[in-house]
Amino acid sequence: MVVGVLALQGSFNEHIAALKRLGVKGVEVRKPQQLQNVSSLIIPGGESTTMAKLAELHNLFPALREFVQLGKPVWGTCAGLIFLANKATGQKTGGQELIGGLDCTVHRNFFGSQIQSFETELPIPQIVAKEGGPPSFRAVFIRAPAILDVGPDVEVLADIPLSAVETISSNHAIQKEEESTESEKKVIVAVKQGNLLATAFHPELTADTRWHSYFLKMVPEIGEGTSAIVSAPTADQSFPERSVIDFPIYQ
Numbered sequence: 390m391v392v393g394v395l396a397l398q399g400s401f402n403e404h405i406a407a408l409k410r411l412g413v414k415g416v417e418v419r420k421p422q423q424l425q426n427v428s429s430l431i432i433p434g435g436e437s438t439t440m441a442k443l444a445e446l447h448n449l450f451p452a453l454r455e456f457v458q459l460g461k462p463v464w465g466t467c468a469g470l471i472f473l474a475n476k477a478t479g480q481k482t483g484g485q486e487l488i489g490g491l492d493c494t495v496h497r498n499f500f501g502s503q504i505q506s507f508e509t510e511l512p513i514p515q516i517v518a519k520e521g522g523p524p525s526f527r528a529v530f531i532r533a534p535a536i537l538d539v540g541p542d543v544e545v546l547a548d549i550p551l552s553a554v555e556t557i558s559s560n561h562a563i564q565k566e567e568e569s570t571e572s573e574k575k576v577i578v579a580v581k582q583g584n585l586l587a588t589a590f591h592p593e594l595t596a597d598t599r600w601h602s603y604f605l606k607m608v609p610e611i612g613e614g615t616s617a618i619v620s621a622p623t624a625d626q627s628f629p630e631r632s633v634i635d636f637p638i639y640q
């Protein structure tokens with residue numbers, strides 16, 4: 390059983406390493422024909438405009454869209470979420486090509502620029518129900534997008550109150566908060582729609598493999614009953630103490 394990881398740019402090695410910790414082989418996908426050798430796909434974080442250009446160059450978009458439409462499990466993290474969204478705002482002039490399929494509108498760089506990247510504890514009740522472990526997940530947001538609206542078939546797995554985001558006042562998030570009359574304005578940061586999973590943050594950059602385990606359970610050959618997948622961190626396997634400034638810079 391192998392899981393494909395789109396390896397055009399970004400944190401594909403980190404996803405492959407997380408899969409390995411769960412005893413699953415991740416293979417790099419760069420060409421359309423390589424999608425025929427995998428039954429599921431992870432689209433990593435990185436820079437979605439660069440990834441889109443490389444995907445165009447390799448003529449990957451038709452094969453990626455077919456993969457999604459055939460109902461094969463696909464998980465997009467951060468830039469990967471942007472790739473999967475039906476609609477993206479905050480794009481560069483001229484826009485960028487998307488795979489689509491995920492019925493939502495995503496706003497690129499919602500929380501601000503690279504220096505406004507942050508980490509936060511995110512409650513994840515649906516993931517805990519399946520995977521166990523602590524009630525929240527240490528989520529790493531790097532120039533992250535946020536989901537502004539979702540269609541009726543989309544299940545929201547995590548959202549974040551904007552008050553939890555201690556960033557620079559000029560950024561979009563804080564402006565939106567000021568405009569809001571509600572005291573606890575939230576944006577969506579993780580969703581599931583059928584075969585599609587998407588997170589605005591980077592589970593592959595933590596020691597907690599519950600999101601990978603959750604995704605693997607969406608893969609038919611692995612499925613719900615796989616006991617080989619042990620995911621929740623134990624006390625002595627806690628999150629590495631590092632700051633977002635240690636993470637790679639995605640332009």
Ligand SMILES: NC(=O)CC[C@H](N)C(=O)O
Nearest residue numbers: 434435436437467468532
């Ligand atoms: N960490 C990330 O994947 C950042 C995504 C990036 N801001 C983009 O638009 O593509």
